[in-house]
Amino acid sequence: MSKTIVVPLQFAPTLVAWQRRHGRHELPWQNTRDPYRVWLSEIMLQQTQVTTVLGYYQRFLERFPAVSDLAAASLDEVLALWAGLGYYSRARNLHACAQAVMTLHGGEFPRSAAGLQTLPGIGRSTAAAVAAFCFGERVAILDGNVKRVLGRLLAFDGDLASSAEEKRLWAFATELLPAEAIESYTQGLMDLGASICSSRSPQCLLCPVADLCAGRIEGEPTRYPVKTRKLKRGRRENWWLWLEREGQVLLQQRPATGVWAGLWSLPLYDDEAALQLDADKLGAKLEVMPRIAHALTHFDWILHTRRADVLIGSVESGPGGVWVARERLADYALPAPLKKLIV
DNA sequence: TTCCAGACTA
DNA sequence: TAGTCTGGAA
Structure with a gap:
């Protein structure tokens, strides 16, 4: 049986006062x-740090000033602009969401968290963030940072790997909400989690709610939140064939599912012999490039690269794909390690 | 080199 | 409940 938790009534007003004085107010x-701007930022900020998002956010707004512009664009263009941010289903859902706003909602985002949550890519927490910031709706967010802040504040010892425990924490998050100033409160949770209440070394001496924090009072705030993880990482090894002819690079589109779904890649082989077979057809002389280590959630990926310049006449027999001029590579959605390799 | 953080979908 | 990408810290 888990311990009884009483939520501290002073938490919300203290956090609001702190946010107004010490929180972030100048993010783009x-x-x-x-809601278009707030939604775009919230999607980009899922699983991605602020400093990484800044440039992408700026470029997206320049190219797509309004949700109608985003909806009218092709998915390929959206993916190309998203390339390097990772978790590409976010870009797919972003595009689908913009189209749903246009076709199902007359070009206006729904004005409630419940309405927002029906849209692709918008889950409970993102819906709440947009509704709180744009419409002042009194509704709780619970992203990774907030789980940490509230987990420590309440010394919440339920295992968040369990959906029942996660549901309990959602209930506490809702119970903690202030009667007013939901915008400053919500931003305060994000700011506290991003700065003082950091994952590994929380700065409790600077924390405005240290007096209220059960985790700190117990003496070991980093014990919370509890999440059992059973991540077993494997390894994978593949070979990239980097072919160039007359300033063009051969690209293949990845399948619609799996890693880098829909993105553009060099021809990828399971072993060096298969790559060599294609290279031989072209009479290509292969150059060995430094190997690349790329980590994904469930495996470490070793990517070997073999590069060759080929003659115009010889390419018919080689691997299929699209020859793309170097100066057009920016139009293609390239995964981060490939971008670093060839651009 | 390995480990970790980070929301939503199918 | 498993799968997804990248950057940064250990």
């Missing part, structure tokens, strides 16, 4: 109640 997606 703040100081607006435009």
Whole structure:
């Protein structure tokens, strides 16, 4: 049986006062109640740090100033602009969501968390963030940072790998909400989690709610939140064939599912012999490039690269794909390690 | 080199 | 419940 938790009533007003004085107020997606801008930032900020998002956010807004522009674009263009951010299903859902807003909602985002959550790529926490920031709705967020902040505040010892325990924490998050100033409160949770209440070394001496924090009072705040993980990482090894002819690179589109779904890659082989077979057809003389280590959730990936310049006349017999001029590579969605390799 | 953090979908 | 990408820390 888990211990009894009483939520501290002073948490919300203290956090709100702290956010107003010490929180972030100048991020590009703040100081607006435009749901398009807030939504775009929230999707990009899923699993991605602020510093990484800044440049992408700027480029997206320049190219797609309004949700109608994003909806009218091709998925290929959206993916190309997203390339390097990772978790590409976010880009697919972003595009689908923009189209749903146009076709199902007359070009306006729904004005409630419940309505927002029906859209592709918008889950409970993202819906709540947009509804709180844009419409002042009194509704709780619970992303990874907030789980950490609240887990420590309440010394919540339930295992968040369990959906029942996660549901309990959602209930506490809702119980903690202030009667007003939901915008500052929500931003305060994010700011606290991103700065003082960091994962490994929380700065409790600087924390505005240290007096209220059961995790700190117990003496070991980093014990929380509890999440059992059973991640077993494997290894994979593949070979990339990097062919160039007259300033063009041969690219193949990845399948619609799995790693780098829909992105553009060099021809990828399971072993060196298969690659060599294709290279021989072209009479290509292969150059060995430094191997690349790339980590994904469930495996470490070793990518070997063999590069060759080939003659115009010889390519008919080689691997299929699209020859892309170097200066057009920016139009293609390339995974991060490939971008670093060839651009 | 390995480990970790990070929301949503199917 | 498994799968997904990248950056940064250990």
